Amino acid sequence: xxxxxxxxxxxxxxxxxxxxxxxxxxxxxxxxxxxxxxxxxxxxxxxxxxxxxxxxxxxxxxxxxxxxxxxxxxxxxxxxxxxxxxxxxxxxxxxxxxxxxxxxxxxxxxxxxxxxxxxxxxxxxxxxxxxxxxxxxxxxxxxxxxxxxxxxxxxxxxxxxxxxxxxxxxxxxxxxxxxxxxxxxxxxxxxxxxxxxxxxxxxxxxxxxxxxxxxxxxxxxxxxxxxxxxxxxxxxxxxxxxxxxxxxxxxxxxxxxxxxxxxxxxxxxxxxxxxxxxxxxxxxxxxxxxxxxxxxxxxxxxxxxxxxxxxxxxxxxxxxxxxxxxxxxxxxxxxxxxxxxxxxxxxxxxxxxxxxxxxxxxxxxxxxxxxxxxxxxxxxxxxxxxxxxxxxxxxxxxxxxxxxxxxxxxxxxxxxxxxxxxxxxxxxxxxxxxxxxxxxxxxxxxxxxxxx
Numbered sequence: 001x002x003x004x005x006x007x008x009x010x011x012x013x014x015x016x017x018x019x020x021x022x023x024x025x026x027x028x029x030x031x032x033x034x035x036x037x038x039x040x041x042x043x044x045x046x047x048x049x050x051x052x053x054x055x056x057x058x059x060x061x062x063x064x065x066x067x068x069x070x071x072x073x074x075x076x077x078x079x080x081x082x083x084x085x086x087x088x089x090x091x092x093x094x095x096x097x098x099x100x101x102x103x104x105x106x107x108x109x110x111x112x113x114x115x116x117x118x119x120x121x122x123x124x125x126x127x128x129x130x131x132x133x134x135x136x137x138x139x140x141x142x143x144x145x146x147x148x149x150x151x152x153x154x155x156x157x158x159x160x161x162x163x164x165x166x167x168x169x170x171x172x173x174x175x176x177x178x179x180x181x182x183x184x185x186x187x188x189x190x191x192x193x194x195x196x197x198x199x200x201x202x203x204x205x206x207x208x209x210x211x212x213x214x215x216x217x218x219x220x221x222x223x224x225x226x227x228x229x230x231x232x233x234x235x236x237x238x239x240x241x242x243x244x245x246x247x248x249x250x251x252x253x254x255x256x257x258x259x260x261x262x263x264x265x266x267x268x269x270x271x272x273x274x275x276x277x278x279x280x281x282x283x284x285x286x287x288x289x290x291x292x293x294x295x296x297x298x299x300x301x302x303x304x305x306x307x308x309x310x311x312x313x314x315x316x317x318x319x320x321x322x323x324x325x326x327x328x329x330x331x332x333x334x335x336x337x338x339x340x341x342x343x344x345x346x347x348x349x350x351x352x353x354x355x356x357x358x359x360x361x362x363x364x365x366x367x368x369x370x371x372x373x374x375x376x377x378x379x380x381x382x383x384x385x386x387x388x389x390x391x392x393x394x395x396x397x398x399x400x401x402x403x404x405x406x407x408x409x410x411x412x413x414x415x416x417x418x419x420x421x422x423x424x425x426x427x428x429x430x431x432x433x434x435x436x437x438x439x440x441x442x443x444x445x446x447x448x449x450x451x452x
Contacts, residue, residue, distance in 0.1 A: 015165045020046040020137070022334055023156055023170040025144045028057065030306030030323035031176030032127035036073050037331035039135040043338065046168055047136045048158065050143040050180075053128050054121035058202055058285070060240050061086065061219045061232050061317035064104050064112035065397030069324045075130050079123065083116025084217040084233050089317070089395060091221050093379045098270045100379065101215055104396045108389040109403040111396045117217055117232050117240075142166060146186060147173055147302070154301045171301070172334050176327070178307040184294040193291035196312060196367055198227065199250045201261045202242030203284045204234070207277035219317060222268045223370060228315055229268060238281065241265065244313065247288050258284050297355060298348040303330045309355065313366045318359075321397040326355050358399040361409055365394070373419045387412050 024035040027049025035047040062083070070076040093100035105113050132138045144158035153171045160166065175183045184190035210216045210233050220231040227245035234240055243264055253260045261284065266272045293310035297303065306323030333347040368374045381388045390408035398405060 013164060015167050018046055018137070018166065018168045020044045020168065020170040021338060022046070022172050022174060023048070023154070023168050024136075024174045024176055025156065025182055026176030026178060026180075026306075026308065027051075027053065027128045027131075027138070027140070028124055028176060028178055028306065028323070029127055029320050030178075030308075030327040031174065032124070032131045033069065033073055033324050033327035034174050034176060034305055034331045034334075035136045035138075036127075036131045036134045037328065038335060039131065041331075041335050043335065045131075045136045046170065047128070047131055047138045048142050048144055048168070049128065049138070049140045052140050053125035055124070056285075057120040057124060058200075058240075058242070059314060059317075059319050060117050060120055060123075060234060061230070061320075062115040062118060063317055063321040063395075063397030064107075064115045065399075066321045066324050067112040067115065069328060072328075073127070073130060074134075075126055078126055079118065080116060082122050082126065082235065083118040084235055086115045086117050086217045086219065087113070087214050089219045089221060090211070090215070091378045092223055092270070092375070099220065100381070101218065102381075102388075102392050102395055104392065106389055107393040107396050107398065108386055108405055108408070109393055109398060109401060111393065111398055115396075117219065117234055119234055119238070139166075144168070144182060147183065149299065149301045171338060173302040174330055174334065175302060175304045175308045176306055176323075179311060181292075181294065181304075181308050183299070183302060183304060184308065187296075187299075189294040189296050190292055191295055193293060193312060196291045197247060198244050198291060198313060199247045199286065199288035200242055200244045201250070201257050201284065201286050202230075202240065203261070203280045204282045205239045205241050205275075205278045206237045206281045207275075207279055208233075208239035208241070209274040209276070210239075220271075221315065222271050223375060224264060224268065226370070228370060229265065229271065230314070231271070231274070239278075244315070250286070250288060257286055297352050300344075303333065303348070303351060305330045310359065312359075312363050313369075315366055315369050316362055316395060318362050318397065318399075322359060322362075322399075325358060325397075325400065329354050354400070361394055361399060361406075364413070368416065373416060373423060377416065377419065385411060387415075 021043040022038050022045045024031045024047045027047055031047060035045045039045045067076060070079050088101050088103035090099040090101045104111060141161035142158050144156050147154050147156045153169060154173045156168045158166045181190050211218055217233050222229040226249060230242045232240040243261055265275055291312050294304060297309040305326040329351055333351045337344045337347050385408060387408050390405045393405050
């Protein structure tokens, strides 16, 4: 089915009515993947994106466990062609190099040996166009504003950039609207994360020095006093760099955002030398208070996928993978229920459970990543009982399989607890920092001063 486009001019044209088996709202990785998978199973699918591809999006670092999903979508070779090979991630260490590389080839269970770093404008457009080639009816510049449920399906209404109104009727809806959280906002399901709030400044740079050899494409993570920094090599002489920090850091800055970003980057040991010839290319962007979750991810006639359901922090590059994995699971659930509607409650519960379990381990790490105890564990990893290999499996996106990962992760959690007991001052500093940020975020909400 060819890609659909909105009329050139709305004028006095009547509302456009469209019918489908499944409406997918949001043309990012999750939405495009879910739509493609359902279309390949013979379903009539409509995919709606409010913007025009290509459009900027942050989150350029993929994980090895996403590679099989991209192969299933039929785009793996194209993604490899637009990406930079990523064999691992490096974190600060006390060794002579100043950093330690966690290589994916050392995963506990066999995974893809590498992932890729991609420009999200290219990656997202590739997946969206791929959906159209698989028979999905794709719309861009069409903003869906609301959805209503009925006994036999849903009705969504929206408006194109031309002013043309649309009404889309389908049996089920998949919300893939990312941080816009269409249904999370409509049904008041979205909740800020209670103990983890952050702001971010990010931009693309040229002239950034890369690691040598096979590590040239790896993501580098640096820590700051109240956050962390990502350095992601992209194709050409482009590097994505971002600072994630407490919202109060942005609120209390003395200069503009660019000055704060440069000052912070140059104060980080090991990073300043990589930036000697660096320059910002393109706009500097900022976002704030972006950790949240929706208290429900399914309804009678809908499911949320990817960031529409929750988002915590991008420190382990898990966002796109969780989005793609949830898209696979949602597509399977919806396809099954279209044929056997009597199984809807069971399949919806199974989807919600799988989605939650996939994020639980990585969220535990994220919430403790910048504590003194976790800094030490990452800087000086030990592979007793193959614990480091299990941790690398999680860093590779191996959240859903087991193969010995889960019990080893519980042991790692126990080691973290023992380390906190053995170093109570460090543990208390980490707790104070974590809850202090939450209190500052609460205060900013009360006085309307949160970063936006």
